Amino acid sequence: MPSVRQSGLPKFIQDKLTKTGYTRGAEKNTIYQNRVTRNNTVLIPRKSWDACRPEVAEAYEKGFVVLVEPSWYFADAGSHEHLASQGIHLGVNALLLYEVRSDWEEYGPQATCLHDGTPLAVADSRTAPLGGNYFARIHATTSDAAEQMIKGFNNSSLRGAGIRVFEYASSETIYRCKVQLEALLWLCRNALQYLSPEFVTSGEAGQAMDLALHAAEDAGLLDIPRLLEARIINSELETCCPLCLEPIYVSAFLQRTEQAEGRETRDLTTTEVSLFHIAELRVGTLGHRPYNLGWGHHHCNVVVKDDGIEGALAWMRRVLDNQAVARGL
Numbered sequence: 001m002p003s004v005r006q007s008g009l010p011k012f013i014q015d016k017l018t019k020t021g022y023t024r025g026a027e028k029n030t031i032y033q034n035r036v037t038r039n040n041t042v043l044i045p046r047k048s049w050d051a052c053r054p055e056v057a058e059a060y061e062k063g064f065v066v067l068v069e070p071s072w073y074f075a076d077a078g079s080h081e082h083l084a085s086q087g088i089h090l091g092v093n094a095l096l097l098y099e100v101r102s103d104w105e106e107y108g109p110q111a112t113c114l115h116d117g118t119p120l121a122v123a124d125s126r127t128a129p130l131g132g133n134y135f136a137r138i139h140a141t142t143s144d145a146a147e148q149m150i151k152g153f154n155n156s157s158l159r160g161a162g163i164r165v166f167e168y169a170s171s172e173t174i175y176r177c178k179v180q181l182e183a184l185l186w187l188c189r190n191a192l193q194y195l196s197p198e199f200v201t202s203g204e205a206g207q208a209m210d211l212a213l214h215a216a217e218d219a220g221l222l223d224i225p226r227l228l229e230a231r232i233i234n235s236e237l238e239t240c241c242p243l244c245l246e247p248i249y250v251s252a253f254l255q256r257t258e259q260a261e262g263r264e265t266r267d268l269t270t271t272e273v274s275l276f277h278i279a280e281l282r283v284g285t286l287g288h289r290p291y292n293l294g295w296g297h298h299h300c301n302v303v304v305k306d307d308g309i310e311g312a313l314a315w316m317r318r319v320l321d322n323q324a325v326a327r328g329l
């Protein structure tokens with residue numbers, strides 16, 4: 001399966017399509033890998049196991065690691081057996097994650113060992129055996145001048161233990177999403193007209209458009225009623241922003257977001273148009289999938305953030321109502 005279709009599209013658009021298959025937004029020095037493909041090892045918090053275990057969610061291509069809180073594990077004498085009964089084994093497919101300094105002091109390797117007598121050791125692999133049974137990310141505090149503590153998955157070739165479970169998609173799904181998103185690109189207003197100069201002849205541009213649309217159709221990814229229902233396209237059958245519903249122009253893929261005046265840093269990776277999840281990503285559902293992705297304005301994406309479109313609309317309604325009252329409208 002090719003990772004990128006040879007579509008003849010300009011490189012900046014091909015790059016944008018490729019990046020849709022990458023995780024994003026995880027901050028530095030956290031346990032999560034950022035900007036890696038979405039089929040990497042997933043990290044599943046113990047409390048989310050029921051919703052995210054592979055039999056319920058999906059067989060994770062590069063496996064998973066369950067994150068177990070030391071305060072829960074050590075406070076309960078039966079925790080080891082409880083985990084085992086669910087197929088969770090520390091050092092094999094699970095790790096203790098120390099995030100709180102008091103947990104480290106009370107239950108760290110200098111103080112204790114696992115309930116079955118195994119000494120605590122730092123893990124250094126994303127696949128079984130994990131090379132150990134714990135890792136740690138404890139933030140520095142200013143009050144007692146305690147230093148930040150980072151143990152495990154922190155060298156340049158192994159940064160982050162895995163990806164957030166809700167960002168996961170199989171390589172097949174990643175590919176199908178790209179095929180659909182490429183078709184949606186060609187459904188943007190004036191796409192052919194705008195992209196033609198990027199090809200040797202306008203005939204080639206038309207051919208590329210036909211190929212992309214047919215590829216999507218053949219794969220069941222150009223179901224117009226479904227795209228309309230998700231407000232990924234509008235009634236003109238043009239790609240639209242899922243929040244403001246205004247048409248998306250291909251030219252906007254190249255525009256940088258206008259920076260607020262006086263802001264010092266310019267984020268050059270932020271473009272006017274960005275990948276938009278219709279239902280927001282959250283633990284328990286795998287939202288990176290066809291018919292849940294569109295192209296939307298960067299600004300609208302920021303407004304929606306983690307609330308989802310419905311949450312953002314409810315907020316907007318409140319804002320308008322409050323303003324109407326205050327203005328006597």
Ligand SMILES: [Zn+2]
Nearest residue numbers: 241244297300
């Ligand atoms: Zn918009």
